[in-house]
Amino acid sequence: MTSVTELLAELLLMPFIAFVVGLAMVLMYRKIAARLQRRIGPPLLQPIYDIVKLYGKETQISHGLIHDIGLVMAVGGYVAAEIFLPVPGMDGIADKGGIITLSYVLMVPSLGLALGVGQCANPNGSIGISRALTAMLAYDIPFIIVVFGVATHYQSTSLVGMIEYQQIHQWGIFEMPLLAVAGLFALQGMMGKQPFEIYVAPAEIATGPMVEMSGKYMGGLFVMQTFQLYTAGVLYTSLFLGGGANWFEFLVKIFIVVAIPMSVALVFPRYRTEDMVRIMWKWPVMVALIGIAFVL
Amino acid sequence: MKKIKYDDLGSVLNPLKNLQFFARKPVTEPLGPRPAAEIYRGFHLNDMEKCIGCSTCQKICDNAAITMVKIPHLKEDPVNGIRNLRPAIDYGRCCWCALCVDICPVGAIELSREYVHTCNGDEVDSYFVLPQEKGMHGTFEEKGWTKTETNDLLDRKRLPMGEMTPDERGDNFDEIVNGFTPEQAILEASRCVQCGMCHDSCPTHMHAPEYIRAIWKGNVEEAVEWMYESNPFSHVCGRVCTHRCESACSLNQAGLPQGSEPIAIRWLKRYAMDAVPHERIKEIAARKKTDQKTGQKIAVIGAGPAGLTAAFDLVKQGHEVQVYEALAKAGGMTRYGIPYYRLPDDMLDRDVDVIVSMGVSIQYNIRIGKDISMEQLHKDYDAVILAIGLQSGRSTRIPGSEHEDVHSAVELLRRIGSVRDDMNTAEDLDFKVPHSAVVIGGGNVAMDIGRSLARYQKQQYNQVNMTITAIDALENFPADDVEIKESLEEGITIIPSRGPQEVVLENGKIKALKTWRVESVFDADGRFAPQYDESDEQLYDVEMVVEAIGQMAEMELLGEQLTEQLEWQRGRLKVAEDGATSVDWLWSAGDCVNGPDVVHAVADGHRVAESINKAFSVQR
Amino acid sequence: MRPENYQVVSLPNSDEYELFIGPNHPGIEGNYAFKLKLDGDRVISGKADAGYLHRGFEKLMEGRLWIQNLAIVPRICVPDPVPMEVVYSLTVEDIEKTEVPLRAQWIRVMQLELSRIASHLFTFGGHAATTGMYTPSYWGVADRDLALDLFEELTGGRVYHIYNIPGGVRRDIPNGFLDRLSDYLDYLQTRQNDYDNLLFTNQVFVKRARDIGVLNQEQALEWGVTGPNLRATGLAFDVRRDDPYLIYEQLDFDIPVQSAGDCLSRILVRRDELFQSVRILRQIIKHLPSVKGPVRSPIPNPLAWNVAKGESYCRVESSKGELAYYTVSDGGDKPYRVHVRGASSMHAVQVLENMSVGQRIEDVAQIMFSLDACPPEVDR
């Protein structure tokens, strides 16, 4: 009985923690941007203001039921992903799902978004979503290879297991540096940051999928972004940096992991779509395959 | 400079070098407005005391952003060129180009360094601002764009006009100034900012801005048409007007670092009148005349500026006008009081000719009261205008002033004037030109007689021995500055602040004029009560003394009966604002009412004509 | 009458569709619109839609006095307003045969070059932003702002200077201005490395910009392209050198040229030009103190100024290309006709329309910014 209550509490607590930490990451991104751009940047609670403001909008425009469902899928997919990601002291159902389930769950938001945005009848949105799917295709290949390699190395598909292994032995990044590098590329793509920021592209397609989003829907996307950053950070930390023995260590690691792509993003323009696919399928895949060869 | 070749592929690592900016400080300015630059063009400031309400800023404003607002509690002084209008700026139009600052004739409007103004959607009224010394929000921030000599857009210097040198003019009565050439006139006219201060200050409200603009456009006929709107004596006024317009001119305002000279409005008028052929002027003047006859008959006594102007107006309205003149020619004081070198007779003749050509009939050498009685006029005419001017000079009444060689300036000028046709010689004069003379008085009449006599002296004796003395200090002389300057140039001695005490006689002839130094002219209450320093006594050895301290009217012509009927005030005929006397058929106009001045007389003539017209229309 | 944007027209039985870029779109420079007919993400045809910034300048100028027009000419090209003021003054001076004092000419050149620097810094940021990199636009605008501070000190206005006047300039330079200008140039040169690292030698950017929007020299001449865009095709033509005005003949500067005619060459030409302007300004800082005399030859009272009858066509090299005014005076107090040949009127409309064909949608915005089109010059 207690374990069920505990589990339920964890299932509620883990997304909540993810949300709070994600907000901090959004803030960090904006602060990093501000610093590189030689300015001060937003106040500390800015991400919260934005989300509350968006949810507080008094009029809404919906583009039909599918649009709403798509949005729910997008946010829900990430919420679901959070309970597969172990954090210090809480495993959720991470030991049950494992990394394979997680990679499937992580596709849900993109598909949900595609479903929702398709209803907007805005060509910019449609182009954006087609680019988003292309981008997913591009970074998923190295990502899957990396996941495969890591799983092979640890002989486990359970994140909990991997973390335990790393905490006993040493961090994955030292054991499989090539895979870690390839993972970093995939992470950049997954987070949709420059040079792989092809589907938002304000100057080209007016923020693509978000073009018709307003009010709560936009708020939903903002929430999704917080989860996305958190997920990316935790996943990479779990795979290569040995998770966290305690909360301090854990948070330091995930923030650093997220800060790297963020900083890089600010000094690069975006690739064209086909360039992104070409590069993603060339360098990270090559590196990852060599990495696998070492692992095997 | 480092070259970048086109073929340089660059590097993926190069941009990462910029991550060093994590260690650099932001360049962001603190929140809140920064102080603006020293010559920033922010919101307007206006020095309410300095501003004269000329509305020049309004004209240069390319955005029609400036509205002139009348502020009753401010000073309104048209004679000195000050209006109680002030510019209000519409910030819904303004573009902060500061042209208003650059053009302001007095440098009153300036821009501050204040630049923040925001308001809620329903407070747009706050965009309409009356700039004052304190700035838009009552918090003075420093001045920004102000006027300097470099960015002043106005042409401050008057065009020099050709005139005779003192040597050339000293012994003859030729006209001194040459007048503008067309090029000069257009250039001078282009300096005008069209403020209309001249119009306001002019007694007869001549349309100076309009005719100056017409001159600038090269259209002198239009200019003449504008002049005849309000002044049938434009030839005369173009030469001898007291030009209050020029003192009121916006460009005459003091307080500018670079100095500033008014537009030569009088000379422009003269130019335009001279540039149009006489016959054409007659046609232009006749344009406004009605064809209808009203059948009303009016008699005008005195063919001076006031009488003829009234006659001109009344004839235009279709009335029948008869003018009676006691002397042989028309013009009154302008003919018999102003020397030839200032106003050649033929110019006056032209003005009179235009008026006559309108249908005014003038009978000369008829003295009312002697040849025709006032009662007779009353019977024959529906209205009578008394415009007799000030014919006799006032006397100082000092001991000895009854002597035959003590003359009044008016009388002497009349005697000179009646032989004017060939006045280049002194032979025709009915008095002997004195070797030495002194004129008492500091007005224009004193200068006129002094300079006229000096010319005769120069002709006859080849030397000038002429003194002008007056009770006022030199800077308080009523005469024009230019008259004083020219008098001095012509060798006349001017001795200010002297009170004449006695004409010293010896052997029945004048020996000298005794004067004391004046300590003060007015008492504490501002009344005329001169105080003398008796110890400072001077004697001027002269043959002739001329008194030029003022004139008065000769009212004998009215006859006893009428004199009793009329109301009088301190010895002067009581006249209402519009020229009506207390008798319903008699009006009075001109110098005899208002004191000596051509343009005032013209204004008076208009006023009386209008008043008569109104009275007639009431009758009808 | 239904407004057209945000409304999508479907073309039956075809994969083609129309897409509107602008007037309200981050990929458009200013208030301007571009209608694209697309097949997938490939542009089949492009059509410019201007007039959103149309104010009827030429009509307005016919209704205002010669001097009043000074306030409105800089508005014709907002990012680079000084050439507008100068060329308008030049035409009036040419008609009136006014001599401009030498010192005023030096000051004018100083402004023109400073304005060119400001404008190019702005363009770098815009160009980079269309490729997804925002940091250069933050830097560029901030560095441009320092130039605006200098302008504010010199002219009293940050963006609209209204400082040139027929006959010269309205005021002399303030004390110590040249020192501060010199400091600014020093600062710009220290920043050169940062910009090079971030933008001009950034491999991703170079890849993105190379071979995109190619305009060869033949096409450029045929379509009347001028300015940096022409120089990026290999023709070293610059009005400053080939049809000199003011005191450019006395200055020593190079004309940067690239030959490929693509987006990358264009931005490289602008980069080099910026530092040539720095070089010119250095010469001015050195010489200006020795050029004494007034800064303005007097003009008549502006309220009553009839400019002599005549016409004049004057050209200057603005940051966007050849800028020309054709001014006709009928001897009145207002211009009879002013025709503005906007520097970017060629490449913002016809050239862009032609170049966009066959491009991918992601490059359209980049091409537009790399041409440095300035819509208000087209609309006037």
Next chain:
Amino acid sequence: MSKIGNIPVNAQNGKKRTNPLAGVFDELVQFCQSRSMFMLHYCTGCGAIELPPAMTSRFDMERLGIQPMVTPRQADILLITGYVSVKTLKRVILTYEQMQSPKYVIGICSCTVNGGMYWQSYATAKVLNEYLPVDVYIAGCMPRPEAVIEGLRRLMGNIENGKGIAWKDYFQRYDHYLGNQQHLFGNDWQTPTDIIGEARHYGLETEQTCGEHSRILEQHQQPLEPYKMRIKL
């Protein structure tokens, strides 16, 4: 009134709040609204040139929680930066109607108030608040970045105090605005957004929402057809 097809409106905010905590909640929302404003960067006129400095490093608007947004759907503030030509005004109105309430309009520069320096121009609209409700005006031609920021701070203050409600006016007095729009654009003017429908839906309808001008609109209003599109992947 005919229904416009493709943009249905959700029934969500119509109910009155009875919860005592609603007051606190409202204040929180207002506070957040004032601290987080997305600005539609639409360069309607020359004043837009001072917005990049205001947004970027030197004056950093993000300090106040203001950031540019690219589509009207996401934006809260519509900055009218200077003159609007009639052609632009149509797009501005369209854009405004597509923004989600609460939305704010800021009129920058002289031109939005009384025509500015283009008052003689046949091509520009003169008084902005005849066509759209304006929340805050910022004076200047053009206003410096600092002045723009001061204006935005005034707007923040207004929102925090619950005074930023000009957008309701557009629903409540739609007939007035529509009349002015029709005067300029002709009687066949129509936008794709059904303002009257929205006003009814959100309970903002007053007697002045509909009137003589909206009746003209009804006569010719046509629903927008939904758009079918394929994109080759």
Next chain:
Amino acid sequence: MKCDEINAWLDALLSEINEIEVTRKSERRVRVDVPASSLPALLELLKGKASYVHLSAISCVDWPGDEEFELVYHCWSYEAKSLLSAHTRIPRNSAEEFAHYVSVYDIYKPAAFFERDIYEMFGVYFESSPYMEKFILTEWNGPPPMRKDFDAEAYVNDTFNWADYHPQWLQDIEEEGGGIAIRPEDIRL
């Protein structure tokens, strides 16, 4: 120098054609007055033979008094470094019907832009110009606005309202007996 040669050659050539009038205003500015019928031929010659390859602008000036439009073609030669302005006059029609002239698009491509501009602003129809349609003034129904007989100020006053200010300070002054004395529109020169 090459450019001197071109200039000399051009001067010689132009002096032979007697319909046209050549004024050399300065070293780099030539004004040519040419009848409307021979302008295209002249431009063809200039571009083909005299290296005037760059059409800088086409300006149109309305002379309602003469019932004519003046078209000015400004051509620049990169080699001769000289700008030639070819002036020609075509008859002007009332605002309802267009004036007509031929397009020079086949000689100079940039002409299309300027011709469209003149078409919109003055109502001159250029035969065989590719874009004889509205571009800037797509939403304008009035007469071609740049014609001298179109009174923009009157149109504006008819069409638009002005802000109606009545601030407190003005009310105070009005109570005192003052108020607005001269409105800006009353005084424009």
